[in-house]
Amino acid sequence: GVAPLGPVSLSKSCYYQLAMLDAAAHHQIYPSDSQRLRLYLPATRYQSPSYYPQTVLPHSDTAEFFHRLSTETLFFIFYFMEGTKAQYLAAKALKKQSWRFHTKYMMWFQRHEEPKSITDEYEQGTYIYFDYDKWGQRKKEGFTFEYRYLEDRDLN
Amino acid sequence: TSSASSNLLQQRETPEGDPPGLVERTEKLLREWVGIHQSGQTAKMFPIFVQQMTVHGILKTDDLVTRFFRLSTEMCVESCYRLLATQPNGPNSLELRTKCYETLDAFTMLIVLLIKNSGSSSSTNLTPEPAAKINLLSKILSIIANVAIKDQETRRAEFQHLAYYRILILLFIELNLSPPMLGLPTQGFNNFNQMTANDVFADNVQLQVLYEFSKTLRLLKPSRVPSFAFAWLDFLSHRLFVEKCLSGQPANRPSGNILKGWALYAQLLIDLIKFEAPFLRNVELPPSVDLLYKGTLKMFLVLLHDFPEFLCEYCYSLCDVIPCNAIQLRNLVLSAFPRKMRLPDPFTPNLKIDQLPEMSQPPKTSALQNNLISTVTFKDELDSFLKTRSPVSFLNNLVGYLRAQSNQIALSLGGSKMNSLNVPLLNALVLYVGQSAISSIQPRPISLTNIAGTTQMDIFQHLATKLDTEGRYLFLNAIANQLRYPNSHTHYFSSALLYLFAVAPSEQIQEQITRVLVERLIIMRPHPWGLLVTFIELIKNPIFKFWKHEFVRCAPEIEKLFESVARSCCVQNT
Numbered sequence: 001g002v003a004p005l006g007p008v009s010l011s012k013s014c015y016y017q018l019a020m021l022d023a024a025a026h027h028q029i030y031p032s033d034s035q036r037l038r039l040y041l042p043a044t045r046y047q048s049p050s051y052y053p054q055t056v057l058p059h060s061d062t063a064e065f066f067h068r069l070s071t072e073t074l075f076f077i078f079y080f081m082e083g084t085k086a087q088y089l090a091a092k093a094l095k096k097q098s099w100r101f102h103t104k105y106m107m108w109f110q111r112h113e114e115p116k117s118i119t120d121e122y123e124q125g126t127y128i129y130f131d132y133d134k135w136g137q138r139k140k141e142g143f144t145f146e147y148r149y150l151e152d153r154d155l156n
Numbered sequence: 157t158s159s160a161s162s163n164l165l166q167q168r169e170t171p172e173g174d175p176p177g178l179v180e181r182t183e184k185l186l187r188e189w190v191g192i193h194q195s196g197q198t199a200k201m202f203p204i205f206v207q208q209m210t211v212h213g214i215l216k217t218d219d220l221v222t223r224f225f226r227l228s229t230e231m232c233v234e235s236c237y238r239l240l241a242t243q244p245n246g247p248n249s250l251e252l253r254t255k256c257y258e259t260l261d262a263f264t265m266l267i268v269l270l271i272k273n274s275g276s277s278s279s280t281n282l283t284p285e286p287a288a289k290i291n292l293l294s295k296i297l298s299i300i301a302n303v304a305i306k307d308q309e310t311r312r313a314e315f316q317h318l319a320y321y322r323i324l325i326l327l328f329i330e331l332n333l334s335p336p337m338l339g340l341p342t343q344g345f346n347n348f349n350q351m352t353a354n355d356v357f358a359d360n361v362q363l364q365v366l367y368e369f370s371k372t373l374r375l376l377k378p379s380r381v382p383s384f385a386f387a388w389l390d391f392l393s394h395r396l397f398v399e400k401c402l403s404g405q406p407a408n409r410p411s412g413n414i415l416k417g418w419a420l421y422a423q424l425l426i427d428l429i430k431f432e433a434p435f436l437r438n439v440e441l442p443p444s445v446d447l448l449y450k451g452t453l454k455m456f457l458v459l460l461h462d463f464p465e466f467l468c469e470y471c472y473s474l475c476d477v478i479p480c481n482a483i484q485l486r487n488l489v490l491s492a493f494p495r496k497m498r499l500p501d502p503f504t505p506n507l508k509i510d511q512l513p514e515m516s517q518p519p520k521t522s523a524l525q526n527n528l529i530s531t532v533t534f535k536d537e538l539d540s541f542l543k544t545r546s547p548v549s550f551l552n553n554l555v556g557y558l559r560a561q562s563n564q565i566a567l568s569l570g571g572s573k574m575n576s577l578n579v580p581l582l583n584a585l586v587l588y589v590g591q592s593a594i595s596s597i598q599p600r601p602i603s604l605t606n607i608a609g610t611t612q613m614d615i616f617q618h619l620a621t622k623l624d625t626e627g628r629y630l631f632l633n634a635i636a637n638q639l640r641y642p643n644s645h646t647h648y649f650s651s652a653l654l655y656l657f658a659v660a661p662s663e664q665i666q667e668q669i670t671r672v673l674v675e676r677l678i679i680m681r682p683h684p685w686g687l688l689v690t691f692i693e694l695i696k697n698p699i700f701k702f703w704k705h706e707f708v709r710c711a712p713e714i715e716k717l718f719e720s721v722a723r724s725c726c727v728q729n730t
Contacts, residue, residue: 004480004675005576005626007438013379014434018442020382023313025444029390030253033318034325037257044250 040080061085066093071137075108075130099130101151107132109145122146174223181212182227186263193262202269225267225296229303232263233319240316253318260319264326267296271331272339289338290364293331297368300324301375308381317387324372325391331365332396338365363416366400370420377424378431378448385431385448392424393455402463422470428452429477429485437479449485456488460682467492468641469520472587475637476580480630483679486637491682493641500642502688509650509689510601514642518594528584532561538585542592545611551618555627558582577627579634586634587645589615594648602647604655613655620656620665628665632672639686646686653690658700667707670694677721695722 010018031043048054059065066074066089077090091101099108108130115125124144131138185208192201209215214224236256243252275288304320331338338361373392378385391397401421432452435445459467467474471489478486493499497514500507509515529535534557541550562578593612600606607613619631635656638649653669660666673691677683695702695718702708709715 004629005437007440008434010434010438017379017382017431018435018445020308020313020315021378021385021444021448022442024315024317024383024386025447027316027318027386029317029321029386030250032250032253032257033322033387034390034394036326036329037254037261042250042254 104149190262236319268330297372315383321387377427464492490684515647519643529588650690
């Protein structure tokens with residue numbers, strides 16, 4: 001660096017500020033300090049080798065990208081990244097693949113076949129659902145999907 | 157640490173003293189609330205908890221409420237220190253931090269809910285009264301800031317930002333994002349997501365929230381709480397804070413409000429640069445300042461990319477505080493130009509810059525730009541000299557005026573008498589004289605012939621010859637600060653600088669002009685458009701006989717440097 005006007009001697013308060021700043025530089029700021037609490041996937045920092053990707057893929061925050069993910073990935077994002085934009089995009093992608101969210105069981109359902117009966121209040125038939133406890137897809141025959149538990153907000 | 161906790165005890169025994177038992181009651185309540193928050197019953201249990209607070213007499217008087225928040229803040233802070241002390245930077249530090257978050261988040265949510273439920277905001281009340289909520293917010297923020305300031309004073313190097321930073325930033329996030337903002341019934345909207353930017357009421361409340369937070373940040377500015385500086389910069393560059401301060405479509409918002417957000421943000425940037433300035437001035441940059449400066453540069457890069465109009469409008473106030481040798485930072489500010497504008501490539505051969513229509517338009521100046529010149533004692537003499545070109549004694553006294561004024565200002569700020577010039581005053585003078593020149597020349601075009609022989613040029617020529625090396629350096633920098641995107645100031649000051657070069661009575665002045673220009677061009681991009689245009693004109697136009705000067709060939713590396721600059725300027729498009 002250059003000091004065109006020559007160095008100036010720092011005042012006493014500057015030296016105090018500098019000492020405090022030096023000390024503060026040792027207390028690093030974690031990205032999580034300024035984020036809402038993440039229960040499952042807290043942001044951890046780790047120095048990975050430089051030949052590994054250091055940043056996420058471009059456009060990985062778009063709906064198109066989420067449509068290309070597997071259903072299981074989408075379920076993972078939905079359950080483990082609560083309250084994030086990723087969760088929102090995952091829900092959108094699942095809905096597009098005809099998955100419907102049941103607000104009582106908090107699970108996603110998909111018609112396995114045309115429902116046996118459909119009324120104004122419910123539909124009944126065989127469904128595939130994703131069990132977050134067992135972490136896998138299950139089939140349920142003769143299940144009644146009550147519409148009052150259907151999450152049908154428009155995700156736009 | 158034991159000394160820190162004994163300090164805290166001393167703090168609690170403040171002269172006014174907390175009523176007996178209040179500490180215990182506060183602790184009990186806070187513990188209870190953290191439990192409620194962790195069980196996920198926050199919203200449901202809140203009314204019951206408020207009853208608990210009433211039972212304990214916390215809500216009886218304003219004084220007790222204040223004490224409750226102060227004690228709670230101190231307790232949250234204490235609990236973080238205790239947790240972090242066990243393993244400051246160990247492998248489980250994130251786990252420890254997460255434990256801190258639990259307490260801090262619970263406290264923050266309590267604040268959010270108390271603010272949302274304070275004042276009369278019943279659904280029947282059609283004209284909601286946000287004043288009570290804002291008052292409470294203001295009170296709590298200042299309590300937190302004051303606890304932090306005291307903490308810095310007692311703990312000094314042991315100070316940790318975590319508690320204060322997390323409470324403040326989460327509070328800001330929750331108050332801005334969680335629906336509906338501040339719990340205020342929004343007029344005509346039930347759904348926060350549908351609330352549009354032209355909701356004047358919501359806009360005003362949001363501005364008040366911004367104002368309260370920026371007031372708090374100013375209380376905690378780096379020069380006062382240096383240990384908080386990194387977290388402070390992190391807050392300033394938080395995307396939500398930047399967005400709320402700086403963005404907004406002028407068409408949809410009462411335009412005054414955007415400008416107010418801009419002014420708040422500009423003031424914080426000025427605080428930041430003022431803090432860094434004394435360190436940046438010196439050659440040796442301590443690693444911690446270097447780290448903070450890198451962060452500052454990154455943030456300005458974001459501002460340049462996303463909010464160039466903001467930087468355009470506040471460039472004067474920013475340049476007043478950016479030290480001379482922070483060239484990169486200043487170039488970032490001066491390179492900003494309105495997004496709608498298309499800049500012609502300065503390397504285009506035979507570019508006729510004086511034929512660009514933008515070159516006769518003045519740039520927008522900020523509302524914050526306090527015209528320092530109107531406060532100085534020689535203002536009347538300056539005005540009358542600009543009008544009548546007399547008396548000549550004014551010119552002879554000018555340098556003395558500038559020095560006297562700078563000493564007066566230094567003394568009024570409690571500093572010692574200094575012999576260097578007051579940079580903001582010099583900048584203001586140069587801008588003021590330039591503006592007066594432009595208005596006297598127009599509608600005639602700005603050109604080397606039309607600027608020559610004017611009263612204003614008399615002043616500039618006088619300063620260029622009569623100031624000492626340091627003064628002249630500052631003066632030429634003040635001119636170079638005006639070389640930005642195509643506008644009338646850029647045009648005038650570009651011509652003025654070239655004119656000063658052409659008529660300079662000594663080679664020393666020409667060398668300094670060259671130095672000021674080159675110094676800003678040899679570093680990494682961005683380079684302001686007007687600066688490039690001026691320098692290219694200087695080395696290309698034969699009337700300046702640039703290559704005949706000795707300083708161009710004073711050293712082999714300087715000579716090589718000029719040749720490479722010339723190559724990149726002149727051969728680029730062939």
